[in-house]
Amino acid sequence: MPEKKSDIMDKIADANKSVVTGIDEKDIEHWITISILGRKYQVPAGLTIMQAMEFAGYRFIRSCGCRAGFCGACATVYRLEGDYRLRTAMACQTRVEDGMYLTQIPFTPAEKAKYDITKLTPGIEALLHNYPEILRCLGCNACTKACPQDIDVMEYIAAGKRGDVEKMAEISFDCIQCGLCAIRCPAELAQYNYAQLARRLYGRYGTPKPEHLKNRVKEIGQDKFKDDFDKLLSGNEDELRKMYTSRDIEKA
Amino acid sequence: MAELKFIGGYPEYMRKLIDVVNKTRQQRKDYTPKAMTMQERDEVLKVHPDYAPGGKRVISIGPNKGDTAPNEVADLLEAYPLIEGNEVDVTKPDYSVDLLIIGGGLAGTTAAVWAVDKGVAKDTILLVNKLRHGDANSIMAEGGTQAADRENDSPARHFLDALGGGHFTNKPDVLRALVEDAPLIMDWLCDLGAMIDREDDGGFVEKAGGGTSRRRMHACKDYTGLEELRVIKDEFRNLEIPYLEYYPVIEFLTDGNRVTGAVLYNLETGDYKIVQAEATILATGGFGRLHVRGFPTTNHYGATCDGVVLAYRVGAKLRDTDTVQYHPTGAAYPQQIIGLLLTEKLRSMGAQPVNKNGEAFVFPLEPRDVEAASFIRECYVNEKGVITPTGMRGIWLDTPMIELKNGEGTIEKSFPGMFRMFNRFDLDIRKDPVLVFPTLHYQNGGVETDPWGKTNIDGLWVAGEVSGGVHGKNRLMGNSTLDCLVFGRRSGISVAEYLKSNPKHGKLTLDHLKSYTQMLKDAGVNTTRKAPILLPDYRGKAILARMIDVF
Ligand SMILES: Cc1cc2nc3c(=O)[nH]c(=O)nc-3n(C[C@H](O)[C@H](O)[C@H](O)COP(=O)(O)OP(=O)(O)OC[C@H]3O[C@@H](n4cnc5c(N)ncnc54)[C@H](O)[C@@H]3O)c2cc1C
Ligand code: SF4
Ligand code: SF4
Ligand code: FES
Numbered sequence: 156m157p158e159k160k161s162d163i164m165d166k167i168a169d170a171n172k173s174v175v176t177g178i179d180e181k182d183i184e185h186w187i188t189i190s191i192l193g194r195k196y197q198v199p200a201g202l203t204i205m206q207a208m209e210f211a212g213y214r215f216i217r218s219c220g221c222r223a224g225f226c227g228a229c230a231t232v233y234r235l236e237g238d239y240r241l242r243t244a245m246a247c248q249t250r251v252e253d254g255m256y257l258t259q260i261p262f263t264p265a266e267k268a269k270y271d272i273t274k275l276t277p278g279i280e281a282l283l284h285n286y287p288e289i290l291r292c293l294g295c296n297a298c299t300k301a302c303p304q305d306i307d308v309m310e311y312i313a314a315g316k317r318g319d320v321e322k323m324a325e326i327s328f329d330c331i332q333c334g335l336c337a338i339r340c341p342a343e344l345a346q347y348n349y350a351q352l353a354r355r356l357y358g359r360y361g362t363p364k365p366e367h368l369k370n371r372v373k374e375i376g377q378d379k380f381k382d383d384f385d386k387l388l389s390g391n392e393d394e395l396r397k398m399y400t401s402r403d404i405e406k407a
Numbered sequence: 408m409a410e411l412k413f414i415g416g417y418p419e420y421m422r423k424l425i426d427v428v429n430k431t432r433q434q435r436k437d438y439t440p441k442a443m444t445m446q447e448r449d450e451v452l453k454v455h456p457d458y459a460p461g462g463k464r465v466i467s468i469g470p471n472k473g474d475t476a477p478n479e480v481a482d483l484l485e486a487y488p489l490i491e492g493n494e495v496d497v498t499k500p501d502y503s504v505d506l507l508i509i510g511g512g513l514a515g516t517t518a519a520v521w522a523v524d525k526g527v528a529k530d531t532i533l534l535v536n537k538l539r540h541g542d543a544n545s546i547m548a549e550g551g552t553q554a555a556d557r558e559n560d561s562p563a564r565h566f567l568d569a570l571g572g573g574h575f576t577n578k579p580d581v582l583r584a585l586v587e588d589a590p591l592i593m594d595w596l597c598d599l600g601a602m603i604d605r606e607d608d609g610g611f612v613e614k615a616g617g618g619t620s621r622r623r624m625h626a627c628k629d630y631t632g633l634e635e636l637r638v639i640k641d642e643f644r645n646l647e648i649p650y651l652e653y654y655p656v657i658e659f660l661t662d663g664n665r666v667t668g669a670v671l672y673n674l675e676t677g678d679y680k681i682v683q684a685e686a687t688i689l690a691t692g693g694f695g696r697l698h699v700r701g702f703p704t705t706n707h708y709g710a711t712c713d714g715v716v717l718a719y720r721v722g723a724k725l726r727d728t729d730t731v732q733y734h735p736t737g738a739a740y741p742q743q744i745i746g747l748l749l750t751e752k753l754r755s756m757g758a759q760p761v762n763k764n765g766e767a768f769v770f771p772l773e774p775r776d777v778e779a780a781s782f783i784r785e786c787y788v789n790e791k792g793v794i795t796p797t798g799m800r801g802i803w804l805d806t807p808m809i810e811l812k813n814g815e816g817t818i819e820k821s822f823p824g825m826f827r828m829f830n831r832f833d834l835d836i837r838k839d840p841v842l843v844f845p846t847l848h849y850q851n852g853g854v855e856t857d858p859w860g861k862t863n864i865d866g867l868w869v870a871g872e873v874s875g876g877v878h879g880k881n882r883l884m885g886n887s888t889l890d891c892l893v894f895g896r897r898s899g900i901s902v903a904e905y906l907k908s909n910p911k912h913g914k915l916t917l918d919h920l921k922s923y924t925q926m927l928k929d930a931g932v933n934t935t936r937k938a939p940i941l942l943p944d945y946r947g948k949a950i951l952a953r954m955i956d957v958f
Contacts, residue, residue: 160460160461161459161460161461161462163454163459163783163787163788164456164459164461164462164700164701166787167456167700167701167702167783167787168700168701168702169701169798170797170798170799170800171698171701171702171703171745171746171799172701173742173797174703174742174745174746175698175701175702175703176698176945176948177944177945177946177947177948177951178947178948179947179948179949180947180948180949201741201742201743202742202743203743203744206743206945209945209946209947210946210947210950211947211950212946212947212950213946214942214944214945214946215708215942216653216674216675216942217539217653217675219538219542219708220538220539220541220542220543220546220707220708220709221542221543221546221547221707221708222707222708222747223547223705223707223744223747223748223828224824224827224828224831225546225547225630225632225633225824226539226541226542226543226546226547226707228538228539228542248743248744248828248831249831250743250831250832267641267644269644269645269647270645271645272599272600272642272645273598304827305827324602328602328627328628328630328634329628329630329823329824329827331633332637351637351641354600354602354634354638355599355600355601355638355641356600357600357602358597358599358600358601358602358603358638359597359598359599359600360600362597362602362603362605362609363609364594364597365556365605365609365610365611366610367556367557367558367610367611368556368590368593368594368597368611369594370558371555371556371590372556372590372591372594375562375587375590375591380561380562380563380587383561383562383563384562384563384566384583384587387563387566387567387570387579387583388579388580388583392575395567395570395575396571396575398567399567399568399570399571399575400445400571402564402567402568402620403620404620405559405615405620405621405622407614407615407622407755407772
């Protein structure tokens with residue numbers, strides 16, 4: 156059977172081809188020069204660091220996970236020509252700039268404590284017991300400057316030193332555990348692991364389970380919805396459709 | 408071409424179009440287009456990629472012979488294995504375990520933790536990952552997880568919503584497990600210490616999602632998957648369960664009937680390892696990186712359909728392979744983030760889809776397929792989309808409406824991830840709408856299971872996005888992270904139960920490849936295609952043209 160075609164689908168595929176099949180240099184008008192691990196490449200302007208590296212011929216194994224700023228796999232450090240500053244970025248979320256020279260940090264060695272969350276009490280003891288080194292923080296702010304999520308890392312470490320688990324949890328919430336703060340820390344801390352502990356402590360002990368959840372769990376234990384399900388599972392499709400279309404909808 | 412002049416991240420001509428949207432915002436504030444009737448839905452679905460002509464074919468071999476699937480999926484099912492068999496020695500296992508888990512997203516990691524909870528010794532488990540543990544679709548879930556735990560809601564209602572959303576094709580017993588376990592999963596997440604959004608009175612913040620009749624979406628700001636996965640992964644690490652990274656499974660091993668282990672491939676050094684296992688849980692996630700019909704995707708780098716391919720080769724039955732979920736709101740601008748997700752929760756909180764004339768043209772919370780199709784129609788049939796400098800078309804998602812309706816500051820508070828992503832490219836979603844177009848999001852179908860994750864193949868359990876049935880032909884928002892948590896847990900428990908009967912390790916062979924290859928030949932599948940593909944390839948065309956194979 157010859158395949159039927161859809162003009163609309165063809166048009167959509169054509170509009171998307173650079174992100175789907177790799178970039179064709181014929182389509183590019185503006186170019187810049189970057190250097191990857193010390194070697195120069197001409198790449199299209201306007202790509203992310205990740206896309207530019209792929210354009211240059213790198214096929215990622217490490218340093219590429221979600222491609223969307225959530226997983227922290229693509230930690231990158233770079234400088235710009237003529238600028239002394241060492242900068243940090245997520246390769247999938249940062250546009251390449253002319254004169255950028257970069258390398259990636261696919262893995263950060265960092266100690267993680269093993270603990271049983273049910274046996275801890277939120278506060279300074281839990282943090283100090285698992286991560287006594289937290290007191291070594293010098294307050295230099297290098298971590299905060301390095302954080303691609305714009306988290307005030309130094310501030311959450313300071314909160315941790317005071318045993319303020321709630322503050323530490325809240326400030327650190329957007330952490331994607333990329334490790335860039337740890338790499339920059341002169342006190343050799345692994346900040347993001349401490350923040351993970353703080354968030355779990357706060358989640359478990361600082362925000363008690365809602366009553367409505369406890370009630371529902373109890374009801375399920377008592378098989379309260381059995382009759383409803385019996386009805387749903389024995390209904391034929393017409394009946395189910397009727398029930399579906401006539402169900403009331405709560406205002407968003 | 409003259410250099411484009413940019414104002415606030417947008418070229419001048421787009422800036423003018425944004426003014427049109429700004430002008431109509433106030434009058435749209437209290438207006439929402441009516442939800443479509445069933446007939447209207449059917450009509451618009453004709454331009455949905457699942458229903459538009461072409462793009463699919465009939466699977467020619469195996470347990471689902473005769474079913475249809477997207478060409479990109481059929482291509483992988485009708486492909487030859489990466490290994491033939493004689494180049495690897497499968498008889499000497501490098502790892503001999505009770506439980507092998509493949510893929511460490513929410514489903515796989517949850518399965519491991521629950522297996523230990525139910526008595527499986529940690530040292531007898533091995534979790535293998537293609538990328539890092541956690542580089543997964545799970546970590547990207549933004550919007551939330553459904554659970555019917557409010558008083559005016561019930562699991563039965565959740566069931567009905569999911570059934571209608573799935574066009575009444577969901578597997579009922581599996582769906583029941585999903586909705587009835589949901590509150591238990593929330594309870595477990597609280598025990599672990601996940602930070603789920605709370606109201607001032609301590610109750611959960613719960614929002615509506617497309618197709619839900621009650622507010623039951625639980626979120627952790629717009630980092631729901633990140634929070635869920637990092638907490639469960641932390642627990643996994645505390646339990647000291649063994650795991651490997653950059654070691655994808657490239658083939659199962661069987662004793663002729665039962666799955667008895669797997670072949671791992673070291674992505675960096677190229678050597679293989681043999682795992683022998685009494686039970687295997689497959690949790691490899693979805694297939695967004697196949698770019699079905701040329702669509703961009705929201706999915707992570709490793710979402711390449713491996714699990715379905717591997718399971719099919721050992722005879723596992725698939726379901727609902729004919730539908731794919733496109734999320735209505737993928738980023739269409741700027742170029743750097745095309746296809747990335749803008750969570751449905753933006754619409755739950757008031758962001759309106761608007762065409763280039765500044766008109767609200769569709770009810771914002773239709774089921775995903777209907778909403779996506781209506782965007783495609785607006786752009787390609789009604790010609791009321793906005794064309795970007797790279798030739799993509801899109802419609803506006805009017806995010807400033809969120810602030811207008813819920814007060815200033817709402818976006819930074821509720822959508823820090825979204826706000827940050829656009830901000831990195833100089834766009835301010837509090838002030839300007841964002842351009843969106845449907846993007847490939849979710850593998851609706853997959854390997855069929857019973858309510859405990861068991862497949863028709865002995866020794867093989869399946870959990871998460873790689874499975875099929877629970878969502879039928881279309882999944883509702885917030886039911887997928889839930890699916891991973893519920894069936895990750897259930898498969899872990901079920902395997903623990905199974906292991907109590909002291910099953911013996913089976914023989915390790917690749918015999919199933921011989922019969923699969925024979926089937927391909929008999930069906931006349933004449934191709935050099937190989938699968939699983941493991942990773943997509945985005946290298947520049949000019950470079951690829953000059954590659955040589957030296958060592
Ligand atoms: C951007 C985005 C937003 C989403 N938002 C929501 C939401 O708000 N609510 C919701 O409910 N759902 C949402 N989803 C869907 C949901 O997150 C996923 O469907 C779900 O998390 C999948 O989990 P999983 O464990 O099955 O697979 P994944 O999380 O993808 O994990 C699978 C793992 O297996 C690995 N793997 C793959 N192949 C192999 C192999 N051959 N060998 C070894 N390992 C392998 C992968 O690398 C990956 O690490 C979203 C999805 C995306 C992409
Ligand atoms: S706090 Fe550290 S690990 Fe977390 S995102 Fe910032 S730099 Fe990365
Ligand atoms: S980099 Fe280290 S020492 Fe400096 S402020 Fe941060 S945690 Fe403290
Ligand atoms: S690849 Fe995940 S943050 Fe960049």
